[in-house]
Amino acid sequence: MKFIVSLLAASLISSLASAANGPVEVDRIVAVVNSEVITRSDLRMRVAQVTRQLSRQGTPLPAAEVLEKQVLERQIMERLQLQLAAETSLRIDDVTLDRAVGRIADTNRLSMTEFRKALERDGISWDRFREEVRNEMLLTRVREREVDGRIVVSDAEVSNFLAHPENAMGQDEYNLSHILFRAPEGATPEQLARLRAKADDVAARIGRGEPFDKLAASYSDAPDALTGGNLGWRSAERLPGLFAEAVSSLKPGETTPILRSAAGFHIVRVIDRKGGASSGVPAQVQQTRARHILIKTSEVVSDADARRRLVDLRERVVQGGASFADLARIHSADLSAAKGGDLGWIYPGDTVPEFEQTMDALKPGELSQPVQSPFGWHLILVEDRRVQDVSDERKRGAARNALRERKSDEAYQDWLRQLRDRAYVEYRSEDR
Structure with missing residues (x-):
């Protein structure tokens, strides 16, 4: 509602200016996404950004109207995910955002002041850049919660995976690009036929030598379409099974026939491939026995609040002799709380980097300062370490x-398909 009021106010101001100074173009709505709108100026700004990105990558640009359509679809999908984040109180506070922006500046080997000036020289508003980084972080958190956090891999699946030689760790690696033609949930035969015809047309154009990355940017429904559909380097066992089987006999530069999955139709190209190195699973690894207390942030618990609570709990353990396990049972938001925060024996790579780096720096019996990870704030207690012959277990873990x-x-x-199918999306034509 506030956005619509602001838009009406902007239109009124533009009308007054027009009366005084001549015609002025008024911003207009190009799409309605549930209760929010995407304006022409929003779309134009994003198209300009994508154009610069594709040009830097050397990706041939699609026709202007095709690129604009693709960018609008990406904006709609982003808006839907951000709306879900807001509805479920998922947020990125300013402290977390500052750290992320700081890491970006460090990656570019610039101080924060130098980084800000560099952005402004490129015509990028500092506030808008920060908001885009915040949105990217939110999109990642939404995927982690809604998708990655709900994936279950059974012991039987692991055993079956290891029983097949083609799934051996350390096999070939592939640099792939793909084009997805997404089918709606419960697609009718007529819808699938139209989608297949579209895939056939694009496949024919690939066969005639049109650039794959340009066609991906023009027609793919995948989130990576505007980067030319590139998936980057992946070992075969980490590819979707459909892709791994289809590309196993292809050489660099070759393209699969049209593939069918539950998501729709796919075309995959092998950009490059190389022989996989040995899996390198060591016969012995160091394991850490640890406990932790997790405080999650929310609309009512800020980063500062979470950190302060852990500082108080740490003080009670160090100075007051309180039991870490008892405090974990009462205060931790992790499933391990029922076990006094006990995480058992942890292998290298089992936890997120922020947690593992802090844990590895502790000696047995030592308690960490509060540390932040994507899951919230942690207090970590290392209880013991050991070196074990765990090659079989590590192979199962890698699988x-x-x-x-x-x-x-x-x-x-x-x-993503289900999210899009459940949403209300209205396109506004130029003449409205």
């Missing part, structure tokens, strides 16, 4: 991770 990643891509595409 479980590979299956999880393989399932994640497929589940994400399916979730």
Whole structure:
């Protein structure tokens, strides 16, 4: 409602200016996404950004009207995910955002002041840049919660995966690009026929030598369409099973026939491939036995609040002799709370980097300061360490991770399709 009021106010101001100074173009709505709108100026700004990005990548630009349509679809999908984040009280506070922006500046080897000046020289507003980073972080958190966090890999699936030689760890790696023609939930035979005809047309154009990345940017319904559909380097066991089988016999530059999955139709190109290195699973690894207390942030618990609570709990353990396990049972928001925060024996790579780096720096019996991860704020207690011969367990762990990643891509595409099909989206034509 506030946005619509602001838009009406802007229109009124523009009308007054027009009366005094001559004709002025008034911003207009190009799409309605549930209760929000996307304006012509929003779309133009994003098209300009994507155009610069594709030009830097050397990706041939689609026709202007095709690119604009693709960008609008991406904006609609982003808006739907951000709306879900807002509805479920998922947010990125300013402290977390500042850290993320700081890491981007560090990656570019610039101080924050230098980074800000560099953005402004490129015509990028500092406030808008921060908001875009915040939105990207929200999109990642939404995917982690709605998709990745719900993927289950059973022991039977792991055993079956390891029983097949073609799934051996360390096999070939592929640099792939793809085009997805997404089918709506419960698509009718007529809808599928139209979608297949579209895929056939694009496949024919690929066969005639049109640039794959340009066609991906023009027609793909995948989130990575505007980067030319590139999936980056992945080992075969981490590819969706449909892709892994289809590209196994292809050489760099070759393209699969049209593939059919639950998500729709796919065309996949092998950009490059290389022989996989040995899986390198060591015969022995160091394991850590640890406990933790997790405080999650929310609309009512800020980062500062969560950190302060953990500082108080740490003080009670260090100075007051309180039991860490008892405090974890009462205060931790993790499933391990019922076990006094006990995480058992942890392998390298089992936890997120922020948690693992802090844990690895502690000695047995040592308690950390509060540390932040994507899940919230943690207090970590290292109880013991050992070196174990765990090669078979590590192979199972690597297989479980590979299956999880393989399932994640497929589940994400399916979730996006359902999100889009449930939404109210209205396109506004130029003459309205």
